Amino acid sequence: MAALIADQATAARERAVWELLAQVPDPEIPVLSIVDLGIVRHVRHGADGRLSIGLTPTYSGCPATEVIRSSVRNALEKHGHAQAAIEEVLSPPWTSDWLTPEAHRKLAAFGIAPPEGAVSSPKQLWRATVVTCPRCGSRATARVSEFGSTPCKAHYQCSACREPFDYFKCL
Amino acid sequence: MSPAVATAARADRALNEALLRYVLRLGDTSLVLGQRLGEWVGHAPTLEEDLGLANLALDLIGQARLLLTYAGEIEGRERDEDALAYLRDAPEFFNLALAEQPNGDFGCTIVRQWLLDAWQLEIYAGLQESTDSRLAAIAAKALKETRYHYRFSSGWLVRLGDGTAESHERVQRAVDQLWRFTSELFAPDEVDERMASAGIAPSLSTAEVRWSAHMDEDLRAATLKRPAAQPYPWHGKRGVHTEHLGYVLAEMQHLQRTYPGARW
Numbered sequence: 001m002a003a004l005i006a007d008q009a010t011a012a013r014e015r016a017v018w019e020l021l022a023q024v025p026d027p028e029i030p031v032l033s034i035v036d037l038g039i040v041r042h043v044r045h046g047a048d049g050r051l052s053i054g055l056t057p058t059y060s061g062c063p064a065t066e067v068i069r070s071s072v073r074n075a076l077e078k079h080g081h082a083q084a085a086i087e088e089v090l091s092p093p094w095t096s097d098w099l100t101p102e103a104h105r106k107l108a109a110f111g112i113a114p115p116e117g118a119v120s121s122p123k124q125l126w127r128a129t130v131v132t133c134p135r136c137g138s139r140a141t142a143r144v145s146e147f148g149s150t151p152c153k154a155h156y157q158c159s160a161c162r163e164p165f166d167y168f169k170c171l
Numbered sequence: 172m173s174p175a176v177a178t179a180a181r182a183d184r185a186l187n188e189a190l191l192r193y194v195l196r197l198g199d200t201s202l203v204l205g206q207r208l209g210e211w212v213g214h215a216p217t218l219e220e221d222l223g224l225a226n227l228a229l230d231l232i233g234q235a236r237l238l239l240t241y242a243g244e245i246e247g248r249e250r251d252e253d254a255l256a257y258l259r260d261a262p263e264f265f266n267l268a269l270a271e272q273p274n275g276d277f278g279c280t281i282v283r284q285w286l287l288d289a290w291q292l293e294i295y296a297g298l299q300e301s302t303d304s305r306l307a308a309i310a311a312k313a314l315k316e317t318r319y320h321y322r323f324s325s326g327w328l329v330r331l332g333d334g335t336a337e338s339h340e341r342v343q344r345a346v347d348q349l350w351r352f353t354s355e356l357f358a359p360d361e362v363d364e365r366m367a368s369a370g371i372a373p374s375l376s377t378a379e380v381r382w383s384a385h386m387d388e389d390l391r392a393a394t395l396k397r398p399a400a401q402p403y404p405w406h407g408k409r410g411v412h413t414e415h416l417g418y419v420l421a422e423m424q425h426l427q428r429t430y431p432g433a434r435w
Contacts, residue, residue: 060312061233090237091308095315119315125322145219146323147226155219171319 010045017043017051017081024075027067028150031110034068038098041089051076051084056094059151095119096152096170107168108134113141113156115170124170131167133158143167189365191245192265193372194306195255196362196408197294198238199266202256203416204287205231206423207274216277223323227284230316237309257427261416268407269352271416278331278338279345285324286349289385290356290378291317297373306371325389332393339394346390347398354403357382362408 021043022035034040034055041054053072057065069086076084096115099107104114113134117124131141138160145155153166208228215221239252250258269287274280295317298310331342357379359367366372390397405413426433 057233057312059230059233060237060316061229061231063229090312091304093308093312093315125318145222146319147219147222151226151229169319171315 014043024071027064036103054087054089056089113167135163136161189362192362193366194242196265198235199264200270201231202235203266204270234313257424262410265408268405278342281327282345285328288321288324293378293381302370329393332395350398351401355405
């Protein structure tokens, strides 16, 4: 019984940390939290009471990775977890499949087209992808550039409303 | 120490040294190629391609950071990614000689990128199954980025090759000039053989067959001719470089060499 209560207490503490991390924004797409982005891999309270957080980078060279690490460090310190360890987890690699359904909704509302489809096969990149315009909903859009303002985005333009927009790569 | 234990310890040390060399080859190839692509920033033919080349560079330097950090740990001499990138001289770099070749025109940069993207594609795909879990994790991460790079470079190869007479002629010239550096990509030495037999790295002969198929398919689509195989006089992965690497390093390392430990 005591063990069960202890387990429940640990689970509650971990949930509180998840909620805390859900308030940490991605520095490049601040409408998403790092939890929406799917880059928090674990929150663990060890038997010794020590907290460990696992973070994974989106792209190998994403400059936001270090900013995210320090934002997480600040958030943890502010809430009494100064001793927490932040670990880098590389495997399994992050892909856009790790975005939560909530993230897809927030991206579209912010004006960034969410990834179309899933990163299921290596040939996925060579299939024709129809990207929906986040502003007018038209499916008549064209790719302007395979790369955009951040490593995770490409640049598109809508042929119906003529607005340019970012597309979150399916990668 | 008993003779058997001493032999085992020697074998471990030899394997560790080969692993260090192998990881440096991968990391240095990404770093030098990334640095070369960075030279295009502000100079590419259009804003979109300027962004494209810079993004490729960013991914490659990110991969180099993961690999060089790991190399520093294997080496165990307290050298981190920065010490390895900024404080080694050319003979201590083990990148493929192809990666250090000058940018030339946009077509030449695209050809160099396409040759190396297809190489990385097959090497990283094989490394995903590595018995070295750290390398397998880095490779799985790098592979998906490399697929995107390859789509970009092979797409441009086809557009330039099957474009105007001028673009066709220039990109064919680049293929002809750079092809001689490709034999180094799959020429195994004792490091490669040791890595393959330990299940750490994929067999280069298998990777070569797949790479060669990508080459034929893309060259056909681009209406370009595949040059004949040429002898193999370059040994970048053994630290013997063309004269171009020194200039790349001079620019990349100047600040750290002049102001050791400088940070921003």
